[in-house]
Amino acid sequence: MSRLLLIAARNLLQHRGRTLMLGSAIALVTLLLVLLTSVSRGVQDTMLRAATTIATGHVNIAGFYKITSGQAAPVVTRYEPLVKWVRQEVPEARLVVDRLRGWGKLISPTASVQVGVRGVDIDAEPELARVLSIVQGDLRGLRRPNTALxxxxxxxxxxxxxxxxxxxxxxxxxGANNAVDVEVVAIARNLGLLSQFNIFAPKQTVREIYLLKRDTTGAIQLLLRDPSRAAGVAERLRAGLTRQGYRLLDAQAEPFWMKIPIVTREDWTGQKLDVTTWRDELAMLTWILTAFDTVTVVVVGILLVIIVIGVMNALWISIRERTREIGTLRAIGMGRGRVLLMFMLESGLLALGATTIGALLGVAGAHLLNAARIELSPGFAIFLMSDTLQLAVWPRAVVGAAALISGVITCFALYPAYRAARLRPVLALHDVG
Amino acid sequence: MPEPLSEPPSAERIVQLEGVRKDYRLGAVVVPALRALDLTISRGEFSAIAGPSGSGKTTLLNLIGCVDVATAGRVTVAGQETGQLSDRALTRLRLFQIGFIFQSFNLVPVLTALQNIEFPLLLQGGIGRAERHERVRALLARVGLGDHAEHRPGELSGGQRQRVAIARALVTRPALVLADEPTANLDSKTGGTIIELMQQLNEQDGTTFLFSTHDQQVIKHAHRVIRLVDGQIAA
Structure with a gap:
């Protein structure tokens, strides 16, 4: 095996030009894949950060209360025992808070905007201070009633x-309209699309405007230590809540406000809970991630096909050039398996070396792009929820990218290597090239 | 110098061919390369296959060397009938019983002389590195290349490359060494040295050598000359 590896390595070195050309192409595709997955991951991280600040927790327990079958309020009644139960049930949550949610019109002397109102207890949400970048005022101003960020x-x-x-x-x-005057206590830097349609106000103010009782809230939001476990936790909560005797809405990957007309049409009264993840609440935005991932798959797929053809071609040339060598090795007692292994090692070594270099360059490139803080155009900034391009290098994705490309190349090298192994020794020996 | 013999000495047979025919198909035309050939090679022989180009010398060596199979007839090498063997069994037979020396040396260009010679031992397996290297260095010394162990084929002359090829053929201590025109790519002086080296190894170790040639200077070293004309042994 070690001698076959040596032959493979030296053959690659001997044909430096070919090795360099193919190796560069493989490294380039790996680099591209690492960069694209880092962008995708960066968008996902940014979206997750912005979304879990403004609109949703990683997991949410919300729901609707219907006084009559035709009226649905997006609230959770008698929420305090529920919060206590959730804290016990989900030890992996690093924060469990409740927020009030509403929709209203914000009117100034010169203009008005429609906004979602998030009723928060600012002291219970230290995360907000970490994520919101305050450009004017003080977040702590939300401790006072009738204020807004x-x-x-x-x-x-x-x-x-x-x-x-x-x-x-x-x-x-x-059906009535209530109004309250609010003082602007803080202005935060934009956080993409979600920050266009949301403001923060103290819970008390939102409760007053909607005439809600003290034991009523809008949603219980859970921030997990590992957001990737959100779906599992949501599933567990659904089962747990059912066991506790709560009535649940059917799971639907949609934000709560899209469910209002459906729930209003349904023939039931009282409280029903709804468990969602951040992906459900942002279902309309996750297409951005899907689009990125699709572009990545298509671009890398096309490039992969090109380099696979290149590697197979190079291997055919190598086999053609070394037909007599194959014949000699078969004559002196090398089996077909070892001939196959020899050529597989050659392509495997090339793929592994080139993908490793490509992956390292991709990681370095991602860090450089982050350091450069490239500003996004306003359109992109809205959708990517960030003013600058953010790439997130995910070690597993980097290793996965290198392994995927190495694997594909090695697999496609199997056919030429197999053909080399099947050469009849007598024909290979007397090949005149 | 012994006279070429026409009959094999009465000794143990290493090669036996009975009624062997080999045809090549060129499109619709069947070209006979060997016709109803009977031949016996005994252990310890130092024999030459002589004949003009196209007489079937290489075909005969290919059949004996188990790199090709006969169209008809029976080829027995080291007691095994090659026509009955699988590719795996033929490979093992070549690895353990036969050594090859080629006209164009056919060394692996990216390996050093030592690594080239050591290679069949690695294929055989079961021999430790120290023993392998000891055996290879002893052979290198015997073929006069003790100081060239780390040279690659590209750094050696034609004669030196053929010495490496001889050492590679002998390293597994095979029962039979086949050499196809081993001196054809060498000048007459170097060719003479190579054939003398082969002869010396035959005499010292008793290894059977069977080589093809059409060089009269080489033929005269053989104990026995098998003359082929149009795929048949000449009377």
Whole structure:
């Protein structure tokens, strides 16, 4: 085996030009795959960070309360024992908080915007202070009632600054509109699409405007130590809540506001809970990830086909050049298996070396691009939820990319290597090249 | 110098061919390369197959060397009838019983002289590195290349390459060494040295040598000359 490896390595070195050309192509495709997966991962991380700050937890327990079958309020009643139960049931949650949720119109002397209102207890959500970048004012201002945090784009549109007063008008379940004056206490840097349509206000203010009781909230949000386990935790919660006697809505990968008309049409009253993940709540945005991943698969797939053809071609040339050598080795007692292994090692070695270099360059490239803080155009910034291009290098994805490309190349080298192994010794020996 | 013999000495047979025919098909035309050939080679022989180009010398060596199979007849090498053997069994027979020396040396260009010679031992397996190297270095010394162990074929002359090829053929201590025109690519002086080396190894170790040639200077070293004309042994 070691001698076959030596032959493979030296043959690669002997044909430096060919090795360099093919190796560069393989390294380039690996680099591209690492960069694209890092972009995709970066978008996912950014989206997750922004989404779990503004709109959703990694897992949410929300639901609807129906006083009559035709009226549905997106609230959870008697939520406090539920929060206690969730804390016991999900030890992997690093934070369990409740938020109120509503939809209203924010009116300034010069303009108005429709916004989702997030009623928060600012002291219970240290995550907000870490993620929101405050450009004006103080987040702690939300401790006072009748205050609001806006995002820069909204403040610009409403032409307000910290200290100005706005009117928040919201329709209640009973069909009336309630209004309250709120003081702008903080303005945060934009966080993409979600920050265009959301503001933060103290829970008390949202409760008052919607005339909600103290034991009622909008959603219980869980932030997990490992967000990738969200689906599993959601599944576990669904089963647990059913066992606890709660009624649950059927699982649907949609944000809560899209479920309102469906629930309103349904013939039931009382409380039903709904367990969702951040992906469900952002189902309309996850197409961005799907689009990125699709582009990655298509681009890398096409390039992979090209280099596979290149490697197979190079191997055919190598076999053609070394037909007599194959004949000699077969004559002196080398079996077919070893001939096959010899050529597989050659392509495997080339693929492994080139993908390793490509992966390392990809990782370095991702770090360089992050360091360069490349600004995104406004359109991209909205969808990618970040002002700058963010790449996230995921070690498993890097190793996976290198392994995938090495594996594909080695697999496709199998056929030429097999043909080499099947050469009849007598014909190979007397090949005149 | 002994006179070429026409009959094999009465000794143990290493090769036996009975009614062997070999045809090649060129499109619709069947070209006979060997016709109803009977031949016996005994252990310890130093024999030459002589004949003009196209007489079937290489075909005969290919059949005896188990790299090709006969169209008809029976080829027995080291007690095994090759027509009945699988590819795996033929490979093992070549590995353990036969050594090859080629006209164009056919060394692996990316391996050193030592590694080339050692290679069949690695294929055989079961021999430790120290023993392998000891055996290879002893052979290198015997073929006069003790100082060239680390040279690659490209760094050696034609004669030196053929010495490496001889050492490679002998390293497994085979019962039979086949050499196809071993001196054809060498000048007459070097060719003479190579044939003398083969003869010396035959005399010292008793290894059977069967080589093809059409060089009269080489033929005269053979104990026995098998003359082929149009695929048949000449009377």
């Amino acid at each position: 806006l995002f820069a784009k909204q403040a610009e549109k409403l032409a307000v600054r910290v200290g100005d007063t706005l009117t928040l008008s919201a329709p209640t379940v009973r």
